[in-house]
Structure formats: structure tokens, C-alpha cells
Amino acid sequence: MASTLRLYLTCIRNTLEAALCLQNFPCQEVERHNKPEVELKTSPELLLNPILICRNESEKCLIETSINSLRISLKVKQADELENILTKKFLRFLSMRAEAFQVLRRKPIQGYDISFLITNYHCEEMQKQKLIDFIVQFMEDIDKEISELKMSVNTRGRLVATEFLKQFI
Amino acid sequence: MAAVAVHQFAPCITCHAWSPDHSMIALCPNNNEVHIYRSSQDKWERVHVLQKHDQIVSGIDWSPRSNRIVTASHDRNSMHCFLSRYVWNREGPEWVPTLVILRLNRAALCVQWSPRENKFAVGSGAKTVCICYYEQDNNWWVSKLIRKRHDSSVTSVAWHPNNILLATTSTDGKCRVFSTFIKGVDTRDSKAGSSSDSKFGEQIIQLDLSFSWAFGVKWSPSGNTLAYVGHNSMIYFVDDVGPSPLAQNVAFRDLPLRDVLFVSEKMVIGVGFDCNPMVFGADERGIWSFVRFLGERKSSFSGSKYGSQFSEAFGKFYGQSKTGVSNDGIDPSRSRGGIHENCINCIVSLGEEGSSRTLRFSTSGLDGRVVIWALENQEDLSEYL
Numbered sequence: 199m200a201s202t203l204r205l206y207l208t209c210i211r212n213t214l215e216a217a218l219c220l221q222n223f224p225c226q227e228v229e230r231h232n233k234p235e236v237e238l239k240t241s242p243e244l245l246l247n248p249i250l251i252c253r254n255e256s257e258k259c260l261i262e263t264s265i266n267s268l269r270i271s272l273k274v275k276q277a278d279e280l281e282n283i284l285t286k287k288f289l290r291f292l293s294m295r296a297e298a299f300q301v302l303r304r305k306p307i308q309g310y311d312i313s314f315l316i317t318n319y320h321c322e323e324m325q326k327q328k329l330i331d332f333i334v335q336f337m338e339d340i341d342k343e344i345s346e347l348k349m350s351v352n353t354r355g356r357l358v359a360t361e362f363l364k365q366f367i
Numbered sequence: 368m369a370a371v372a373v374h375q376f377a378p379c380i381t382c383h384a385w386s387p388d389h390s391m392i393a394l395c396p397n398n399n400e401v402h403i404y405r406s407s408q409d410k411w412e413r414v415h416v417l418q419k420h421d422q423i424v425s426g427i428d429w430s431p432r433s434n435r436i437v438t439a440s441h442d443r444n445s446m447h448c449f450l451s452r453y454v455w456n457r458e459g460p461e462w463v464p465t466l467v468i469l470r471l472n473r474a475a476l477c478v479q480w481s482p483r484e485n486k487f488a489v490g491s492g493a494k495t496v497c498i499c500y501y502e503q504d505n506n507w508w509v510s511k512l513i514r515k516r517h518d519s520s521v522t523s524v525a526w527h528p529n530n531i532l533l534a535t536t537s538t539d540g541k542c543r544v545f546s547t548f549i550k551g552v553d554t555r556d557s558k559a560g561s562s563s564d565s566k567f568g569e570q571i572i573q574l575d576l577s578f579s580w581a582f583g584v585k586w587s588p589s590g591n592t593l594a595y596v597g598h599n600s601m602i603y604f605v606d607d608v609g610p611s612p613l614a615q616n617v618a619f620r621d622l623p624l625r626d627v628l629f630v631s632e633k634m635v636i637g638v639g640f641d642c643n644p645m646v647f648g649a650d651e652r653g654i655w656s657f658v659r660f661l662g663e664r665k666s667s668f669s670g671s672k673y674g675s676q677f678s679e680a681f682g683k684f685y686g687q688s689k690t691g692v693s694n695d696g697i698d699p700s701r702s703r704g705g706i707h708e709n710c711i712n713c714i715v716s717l718g719e720e721g722s723s724r725t726l727r728f729s730t731s732g733l734d735g736r737v738v739i740w741a742l743e744n745q746e747d748l749s750e751y752l
Contacts, residue, residue, distance in 0.1 A: 215622070216622065219598070219622055219623055219639075219640040219710070221625070221710070221712065222381070222423065222425075223492075223520070224425075224441045224473065224474035224476070224492050225473075225492070226473060226492050226493075226494070226519070226520055229472055229473050229474070230422065230441065230442060230474070232441070241519065243518065243519045243538055243539050243540075243580075244519070244538060244580075246579075265538065265580065321709070321710070321733070322378075322379045322397065322709070322733050323378075323379075325708065325709065326709070326710075
């Protein structure tokens with residue numbers, strides 16, 4: 199179990215190391231503008247092939263690269279309805295505060311739970327290795343967080359039910 | 368160690384150029400200014416700041432003989448609605464800018480003086496290359512465009528030593544060689560075979576070797592060989608550029624390069640996302656290959672990665688429990704290079720003008736450092752020099 203997670207994360211890490219070769223590139227379509235090409239997709243020659251890394255049917259990671267920006271979209275494992283709701287709420291909470299994270303995207307790509315957008319400016323300000331470490335650490339922590347949330351919801355539910363039903367004993 | 372000196376100038380450097388006597392360096396600290404530093408007794412002091420551009424300066428070149436600086440930027444001239452760039456002339460202690468109207472409608476990405484310094488070439492995001500020359504009668508720099516030849520932005524330009532041929536690389540993956548003969552500026556050499564009967568803007572050859580973006584084109588000192596890099600971690604060498612060129616591809620394991628420099632006829636230094644210069648050399652038969660990295664590399668952690676999987680398997684075998692995400696589950700990132708901490712994007716020769724061998728060169732990168740490298744003490748590379 200742990201080994202597939204490690205392989206998955208190693209694969210993502212190696213892909214990110216190769217894909218995070220970004221450089222400053224002014225927009226070809228509009229003068230004086232500098233836009234992340236992966237979001238606009240106006241010039242197909244500036245985009246690289248997207249890579250989809252799947253751990254199983256429910257967990258995958260899509261990495262799309264262009265000359266000055268990179269977009270990583272993650273789909274987190276959701277085993278049942280409760281995890282579904284918890285994941286959605288938790289990741290929405292994070293995405294709404296995307297400015298604090300700088301590399302987070304406010305809305306995930308269709309079909310995924312959360313997305314990151316890394317531009318060449320991030321690579322200039324921050325070290326590439328630390329960015330990759332952050333993304334991989336994030337992926338590991340998400341799973342832990344969701345399990346903890348689920349456990350706490352179940353525990354609370356049990357406690358509340360016990361208390362409520364005590365009056366009928 | 369091959370690195371002789373390391374200087375930290377700014378948080379991030381886009382490009383740099385040296386003065387003819389190598390005492391001053393002009394660099395762009397990732398904004399719209401050009402800072403000129405002079406070295407005096409081991410310290411660098413900022414002597415000038417050239418502030419005429421509105422957006423980031425993408426290319427600087429300092430002509431060795433006439434002591435002029437040309438800068439190109441992503442901006443646009445607000446008065447005439449054209450893209451601009453400046454030629455700076457040293458008059459007294461100050462640098463005086465001359466605006467050059469380029470007639471480009473997108474950013475200028477790279478600039479280089481021609482070997483005889485009567486022309487310079489600019490590559491732009493408008494998919495054109497602009498050649499500018501000085502018109503004596505009007506006291507003005509005039510530009511001529513090479514249009515409709517490139518399918519995408521022109522990332523790098525390089526002049527052939529004969530002052531007429533220009534090689535360009537573009538994000539459509541192709542490298543093209545054009546003739547830039549301009550009447551009145553260039554003289555027709557009767558002995559120059561292929562370039563003598565070509566008009567301005569004529570494409571001599573188009574090299575379609577890379578299926579990814581191409582950067583960093585340079586000619587060898589004699590003009591016989593052309594080298595450029597592709598984003599697919601390959602470097603391409605083309606001999607005998609002309610009707611029947613001889614191309615070689617060298618693929619390497621590491622991250623792509625951004626720029627190259629010929630230090631002699633048989634040795635090329637490439638710099639890029641690995642933060643460490645790579646040496647490529649040609650043997651007696653003319654076959655190019657990767658020799659080694661120039662700087663020291665911090666030892667990669669790939670050994671411990673295998674070690675931890677092995678030890679985990681051993682642990683399971685002997686019934687030890689390991690938590691799902693152990694400490695070595697987060698593999699420490701492989702640190703690259705030692706001297707530059709971020710991508711190197713510019714390499715400039717520090718050799719004497721006109722010599723075919725360069726023993727020193729400087730690199731600048733996104734970490735804001737300029738590092739000077741010397742090849743005199745590297746014995747294993749002396750066979751290539």
C-alpha cells in the first residue's frame with residue numbers, strides 16, 4: 199500500500215523535475231502582455247504534451263506544460279459519499295484562499311479536485327526543488343487530512359447519537 | 368574547480384554583457400533597467416543605470432570595438448506605436464541612448480551585434496527578425512525585417528563571422544540561416560561562394576532536427592559549424608552549412624539547455640536548467656559527444672532512494688513494522704549543481720576579440736549570480752582546445 203504511494207509520488211516528482219523548465223516568454227498574440235500559455239492555449243507550438251499519471255481509477259494527476267507555465271491537476275481518492283463531501287469542502291476552502299498559496303489555482307480543472315498553476319515568475323522567486331517538494335508533500339498530506347476529517351466526523355456522530363439516545367434508556 | 372569568481376548582483380538576472388576590456392558588466396536585474404557595474408579592487412560598484420525601457424530587457428550586447436551597447440526589451444514605444452530598442456553611445460561619462468524604431472509589433476527577445484559592428488539583429492515574438500544598420504546620411508538606425516519565414520517566436524540569433532549570414536532559432540523547433548546582405552553596408556566578397564549571390568532575407572537552409580523548441584544558436588569561430596539546442600534535451604551540431612549540411616544530434620540525460628558557446632572549434636559549453644555548464648567535445652573524426660559537467664555536482668540522492676526501498680523490503684521480511692509514510696518516503700530532492708542555484712540562461716565569452724579559442728567565459732542565471740569560469744586548469748579538456 200505504502201509502496202504504490204511512494205512510486206506514484208516518485209513518478210510525479212520526476213515528471214515535475216523535467217516539466218518545471220519554464221522561462222519568461224512574452225505573449226505572441228497580444229503585444230506587451232505576458233500570459234501563462236498553458237491557460238490560454240492560443241499557440242499550439244508553445245504547449246507540450248500533457249501527461250496523465252494514474253495510481254488507480256480514482257486517483258490521478260494531470261500535468262500540462264507550456265513554455266512559461268505548468269498546470270498540475272489532482273484527483274484525490276474518495277471512497278464513499280462522506281469522503282466526497284469532505285474532500286469537496288476542504289479543497290474548496292483551500293482554493294478560495296489561493297493567494298496565500300501563490301501556486302494554487304482558484305478553480306480546479308473539470309474532472310479534478312484541485313489544480314496548481316506554476317509560472318516562470320514562481321520559478322524565479324522560489325527554488326524549483328522546494329516547489330516540487332511542496333506539491334508532493336501536499337499530495338501526501340491531503341490523504342491524511344481527509345482521513346482525519348472523516349474519523350472526526352464519525353466520532354462526533356457517534357458521541358452525539360450516544361448522548362441523544364441516553365435519554366431514552 | 369573551474370569557477371574562478373562568483374558575484375551576486377541581484378535576485379534574478381535576465382542577461383548580461385561585458386565591456387571590451389572586461390572591467391565593466393552590463394546586466395538586467397529582471398526589470399526594465401540595465402545596470403552597469405565596474406569592478407575595482409575585488410568589489411563591484413554600480414556606475415550607471417540605464418532606464419529608458421518600459422518592460423523587461425531581454426537582450427544586451429556590448430560591441431567590443433566601437434564600445435556601444437544595444438538593448439532589446441519586451442516593451443513598445445509609446446509615441447510611435449512601434450517596438451523599440453536603444454543603442455547607447457558612451458559620450459563622456461554618460462551613456463546616451465538612441466532610439467531605434469524596429470517596426471515590430473511584439474516583444475524583442477534577443478539581440479546581437481554583427482562581427483563588424485555595422486549591423487545588429489533582433490529576434491522577436493512577432494515571428495520576424497529585424498536587421499538594423501546605421502544610415503550615415505540620415506544619422507539614424509534603419510531596420511529591415513525578415514518576415515513570413517518563421518512560424519513562431521524567434522528566440523535566438525547568431526551572426527556568422529563573414530558578417531552576412533545569420534542563424535536564427537525559433538519556438539517552432541527549426542533553425543534557419545538567412546543572408547542579410549544590405550547594399551551600401553556590406554561589400555560583396557568575390558571569394559565568398561554561397562553568400563555572394565544572395566539577396567537580403569533569402570533563406571539559405573532550414574534545419575528541422577528538433578521537435579521541440581530551439582534555443583541558443585551559435586557559430587563556431589571559423590563559421591564552419593553551427594550548434595543549437597532543443598528543449599528535448601538534445602544539442603544539434605551542423606557542419607558545412609550550405610547545400611549539403613552534415614548534422615549530428617547529441618542527446619543527454621539531464622534537463623534541457625538554454626544557451627551554448629563555442630570555446631574552440633572542437634569544444635562547446637552548454638548551460639541550462641541543470642545549473643551546471645556541460646562540456647561537449649568533438650574527437651578527431653568530428654563526432655560530438657558529451658564530455659562532462661564543468662562545475663562540481665552535489666552528490667545525487669538516487670542511491671538512498673533505492674536503499675530505502677530495499678531496506679523497507681528487508682524490514683517487511685523480518686517483520687519490522689514501518690509506518691505508511693516514513694521519513695524516507697519523502698525522497699529528498701536531488702540538488703543540482705553547486706554554484707548556480709537556479710537556471711542559467713546566459714553565457715558570454717570573455718576571450719580576446721578575434722581569437723578562435725576562449726579560455727574564460729561567464730554565466731548568469733535566475734539566481735542573480737554571475738560566475739566566471741576558467742578552463743586553463745582543466746587538463747582533461749585541453750585536448751579539445
